[in-house]
Amino acid sequence: MPPSTGPPFSPPVTTSLPLRVSGARVLRAAVDLANTAGIDALSMRKLGDALGVEAMSLYNHVSNKSELLDGMVDVVFAEIDLPPADVDWRAAMRTRALSARRVLTRHRWAIGLMESRSAPGPATLRHQETSLPFDSPKDAAQVAHDILRQSPAGEYPYLAELAAERVMQADYDFGDEFEVGLDLLLDSLERAIER
Numbered sequence: 001m002p003p004s005t006g007p008p009f010s011p012p013v014t015t016s017l018p019l020r021v022s023g024a025r026v027l028r029a030a031v032d033l034a035n036t037a038g039i040d041a042l043s044m045r046k047l048g049d050a051l052g053v054e055a056m057s058l059y060n061h062v063s064n065k066s067e068l069l070d071g072m073v074d075v076v077f078a079e080i081d082l083p084p085a086d087v088d089w090r091a092a093m094r095t096r097a098l099s100a101r102r103v104l105t106r107h108r109w110a111i112g113l114m115e116s117r118s119a120p121g122p123a124t125l126r127h128q129e130t131s132l133p134f135d136s137p138k139d140a141a142q143v144a145h146d147i148l149r150q151s152p153a154g155e156y157p158y159l160a161e162l163a164a165e166r167v168m169q170a171d172y173d174f175g176d177e178f179e180v181g182l183d184l185l186l187d188s189l190e191r192a193i194e195r
Contacts, residue, residue: 021053023061027071031107034072039109044068069113074121076110079103082130089193090186096131097182 029050034042044065048055062068081099083092104111120128 021051021057021061023071026051026058026061027068027075030068030072031075034109035107039113042068067119070117070119070121073110073113073117074123076103076107076114077121077127078123079107080127082127090190093131093186093189094182096127098179101178 026047030042030047033047033050037046042065044055044058047068048058051058058068062071080103081095083095087095114124117124
């Protein structure tokens with residue numbers, strides 16, 4: 001065979017290698033897809049397209065869509081700031097609530113899913129554990145009892161008035177009153193705990 005007169009063979013040069021798909025990358029891409037297109041638009045096919053892989057390859061990382069949703073919720077819980085242990089309970093609850101609000105504003109689709117998932121991940125469990133500012137179950141039960149005892153057994157005319165005059169109006173924005181409501185709840189809890 002005569003020698004080749006053309007340039008020597010060299011493999012094609014690529015400027016970037018495809019990113020390896022991992023469980024964490026699948027979850028992050030699913031969260032991003034839900035943020036941009038909504039949770040109802042999430043499918044394994046669309047997620048595979050976003051990652052540049054076949055949908056079936058995603059099942060190497062999640063067993064099914066339910067497990068994918070569980071993981072996505074855990075990603076969202078991981079974004080919520082947990083206050084240090086040495087902060088008083090009121091400041092801790094306020095910090096956590098404000099952080100949760102910021103996170104859920106970015107991930108509105110997660111609001112309906114967060115408490116409905118049956119297989120909480122480590123970030124979800126960590127968040128829930130630190131959300132309980134009581135030294136024992138007895139302390140928690142006592143505070144709940146005190147709060148219920150203070151509630152009148154009859155009708156709630158002020159709540160009805162508030163709902164009719166404000167909440168049910170077309171221009172009402174719950175977000176505008178989030179911090180006011182949060183402080184009212186924390187004040188009530190503080191009074192109940194001090195008793």
